[in-house]
Every structure is written in C-alpha cells, then in structure tokens.
Amino acid sequence: MAQKGESMIPKGCSFVRPISEGAFGQVLELWEKSTGKSYALKLIPRLTEADQKRAEREVSLLERFRHSRIVGLHKSFVIGGYHGIVMDLGKRNLKDLILDFESRNELIPLEVAVQIGIDIAEGLCVMHNSSPHAITHGDLKPENVLLSEDNRAMLCDLGAADASGVNTSHSAKEIGTFEYNSPERLDDTDQRGTPASDVWSLGVMLHRMVTGKPLFGVDR
Template sequence: MKVAPPLLLLPIWASCFPLLSNARPEPLFSTISAPALSPEYKPTSPVSATMAALSPGVEDERAQEHHHLDKKLLIPLIFTSSALGIIMLSLLCCWVCRRKNSKNSDPKSIRSSALGKLNSLKTTGKKVPVSVFDYQLLEAATNNFRESNVVGEGGFGCIYKARFDENFLAAVKRLEGGGQDAEKEFENEVDLLSRLRHSNIISLLGYCIHAETRFLVCELMQNGSLETQLHGPSHGSALTWHIRMKIALETAKGLEYLHEHCNPPVIHRDLKSSNILLDSNFNAKLSDFGLAVTSGAQNKNIKLSGTLGYVAPEYLLDGKLTEKSDVYAFGVVLLELLMGRKPVEKMESTECQSIVTWALPQLTDRSKLPNIVDPVIRNMMDLKHLYQVAAVAVLCVQPEPSYRPLITDVLHSLIPLVPVELGGALRITESAPSIGPNSSSH
C-alpha cells in the first residue's frame, strides 16, 4: 500500500502557522507611535528612569514571563496539529484500502492475479510453496462452479475445469462434507503433494478453505483418468498398445519415486485407474493422495481403506500394509490395460468376480492369452511382448507379498517394451506381427 507523501501533511502544519504567529499575548505596555503622542505628554519622571536604570532585572523578569506564556499556548497547538495530521493520514489509508479492495473484487483483476500466481509456480519450479487461493478467485475461474465445467467426480465431490487465463487452465477439486475423514484426507493430501515433486506425480498448485468446503487446485489433465479412457464411452479406442505400455511405465516410475526416493517411503494405498490421470499427450500422473501414508512399523494395523478390486489380500485380511500393497494394485491396473476389463465385474447372478480371479488361469496359458486381450489392441503387439507383460502382471498380483517384485524391477522390465520416442528403449524397425484371429471378446 502506498503511503501518502509527506507533502500531503503540509497544509495541516501551514494552517497552524497563523495561529502560532498570533499566540504571543498583548504586551503589558502598549507601544504607541510618536505621532499619536499628545503635545502635553510628559516623559517618565527622573526618579522612575533612575529606578529602571538601577533595576535591570525587572525587564528580564517581564521577558521570562512573556516566554512562559508563549510555551503554554504553543504546546497545545503542536499537540492539536499532530492529532489532525494523524487523523488525515488514517483517512487517506482507509481510502487507499477501499480502492484496492474494490479493484480486487473485479473478476478481471482476480483472473490477472491468478495468472501471475500460477505462472510463478510454473517458472520457479520445485522451491515454490503451495499457494492459498481466495474463494472468489476459484468462483470466477470456474464460472461459479457451473455444471458444464465438471470434468470428473471423486469420493467427496466434483472436479471442475478452471480458466484463469486464455492460455492457462487448471483443475479445481471440490470436497464437500465427509466429516472428519474427509478433512483428514484433505490435510494429508495437501501436506504430501506440497513435498512431492516428480514428473509422474500430479502437481498441486494451491488450496482453499471456504466455510465447510475445501478445494484443491491442481494442473489440468486434458484426457481425464485412465478409468474414463478404458471404461468410458470410447472403450479404450484412443489407447494403442504402445500408449498403454507408456502409461504402465510412467505409473511404475511414479510409484518407484514414492517407494525408493522419498524419505520415509510413501505408500499410495489407493492406486487405481481412476487415480491415474492423463494429459493431452497421454503422459500419466498419479493423483489422489488422501489415503497415502509413510512406510513404517506403525502401519501394520492401520485402518482399512482402499477400493474393492485393488486392495491386496494381506491388507484386506490382516491389515498388513507395505509397498508391496501398491505393487498388487499396479498389477490390477496392468490387467485392465491388457484386457480392457474392470477390476470387479458383476456376473449374471448377484455375485461379483475380480479380474485377478478370472484372468490368472488364462494368463499363464499361452494358447488362451491372446483371446483375452482387449479387442482394441489385439493385433497391435509383438507376441513376445504380450507374454512378458502378462508375466509381470501375474507376479504383481501374487497372494503372497514376498513373491511380488519390487516396483523398481517392474519398471526395468517395462522399459524395453516402450518405444524410444515414448520414453522407453524399444526401437521399432518393422510392424508388429498379428497374434491371432479376433476370436472371443469380453
């Protein structure tokens, strides 16, 4: 806020100068000009003149009395003028603040402020702390949370596309209700994402708390979630074999960062296709860290949380949670990519069947494996690559955690299957052979 320059106070002090000039009291003896004297006027008697000459202290006493009276009037005047100056300065500050608030309430000003804040986060990189956004800022960017701006739904609310500028979009995750569990997950996610920095982990730009509603502002992933791509209206038609392997590889990279490069290690605890987000180039990033925990002995009997179909058996039955629980969930995601099936599907009866139970007997049989592959990609891959991916998936979903590989081993087994231009080590020299006729589908 700009402070008023000292010259603004000049009129206040200048107005006091006339008062100060008139502050001196009338002299005890009036000075009368010579023309006004009467001809009969007689000067002071010689005796008086002699007494004055012999008593010079009398004049000094009169001068001190005049000076004392000047001080008595000058001090209140200085105090009054100072008070007036302070009042005028306060009024000026209030006026400036009101102008500033009025300006900030304008939607255009809000968008401009958001752009500056978000551009700062983009350019300065890892060291920038998470920002706290004003509710009015998010309201303006989402067009008052209009339904047409909804791009996804979570466990506690919707995700909105937010436009802060023509060239910059973000995603606003709105969390409503949910009680103490939702509040705890919100705080946990803000805390973790403010510390996690990786190309395959979603970037948290900021958050907002408005009354009982909480908001997370993250980078926008234009192609939504892997779940939407696989099981939505397109049924995986945009996901070629190589793009699916790229998504699997980048998901493994994100998990390896959590398990191997964070101190202490982080267990995601809710890895699933809906929490793997895809940008415009189908780059994959892990999201939704509300249930994530740090690895340690205290997590052996942690409260059971997760999504049916992705939860590892030892965690579901015994409450034992380790990094291998994330590896199991990754294996389920890998099966989704291979077969295009949901992790849990309803049978003709009221019972449900998991993709793991259904697929395991066929994954280990090379004659049956080609027939359970998603028809969208059935003729796109090399047969040897299919067998290798199936073998990785089988190892990841083993019931016994000790039989599952580390995520680092999974990562290195997938790199040779992804083309160089997509981040892997595969150099494509010729088209992949067909793996068989389009026999049975889902």
C-alpha cells in the same frame, strides 16, 4: 444455473464444468484468467477431523512430490467449510481411455499401455523411495491416473496415501477399491498397505489395459 461448489471458485478464475463427484468431494474444471490455463479444483468438505486430515495430507504430499508423474499442485485454500486444492488438469483419466477402447471392442495399443505402466511406476517410485518412510498411494486405480493429450500418465488423489505400514482406525476393506486391492489388504487387519500393494494394483491395471478384461470378475 450455478453448479454445486461454483461459489467457492478462487478469485481470478472462472467455472468451466463439473468433472466428477465422489465420497470425498467433487472436482471442477477452472479457467485462470491471468494465465489462460485450465486447472482442476478439488473441493473436500471439512465435516470431520478425518476430512480435514485427509485434505491436509493430500496438499502436504503434493507439495512434497514435485514430479512430472504426480499431479502438480497450483494452490490450496480453505473456504466455506471446504478445503480447495487447485491442481494440473488431465485430458482424461485412465478409466476413460480403457472404456473408450473397450466400447469399440479394441485393445489399447501395446506401446501406449507399456508407456502408461512405466509412467505410473515412476510416480510410485518417487513415493515409495520417500525419506524417512515409504509413502504408499493406497487407492491406485484407473480413475486415479490422469492422462495428458499424448497419454502420458500422472498419479492423482493422494488423500488415502500414508507412511507404509501405518495402522489406521479404518478397516482395509474400507480403504482403496476392491478390484484393485491386494489380497493382504482384504483380510481383517487394519493395514493401510505397503509399496507391494501399490505394485499389485499396478499389475491389475496393466492386465486390464493389455487384455481388455478385468482381472477379477466384472468392473464395478
């Protein structure tokens, strides 16, 4: 049976499996015949102008930030009402790693947690030191941190990223993920966030990795 989105796979690639599906689209694993490599295909529906801008912003930032700690862009295209973004494929994301250890009542080894934290910080440093304006990730959480075979981390899902301090038509409560949002983003202002709010999110993730428990309440 064909999977949803399988008909939009670029020429020269074959469908492997669905990876995830969320509010902003779905992600599939592809295999490229010419290179023998696997990639992630993110399909973002272009239903509204906001959808289009989100996809175009993510592609623009991935093209701009060519760095080992930020997911690499392979190609992008528009087809059938969707914007397709072909990117590096991680073995899993940080949430998968966290839940794997917690299911066994074990903690992630400290040296692994520290290295992941350093990798995330390096990726954020590239974004935050961008010129002429700092770029904030805006939705930093374990699901948006990909891990390689040896657990080296790279940031992904830059669709919520934007220039630091830029107001939007969305409430801060509608941007990002509650458990990882900084306090200033949970008031009634339309603040997308600052580099400091990304650092807060990193701190919450580090707490989860080294203690095995969410910083605030129960993980959703």
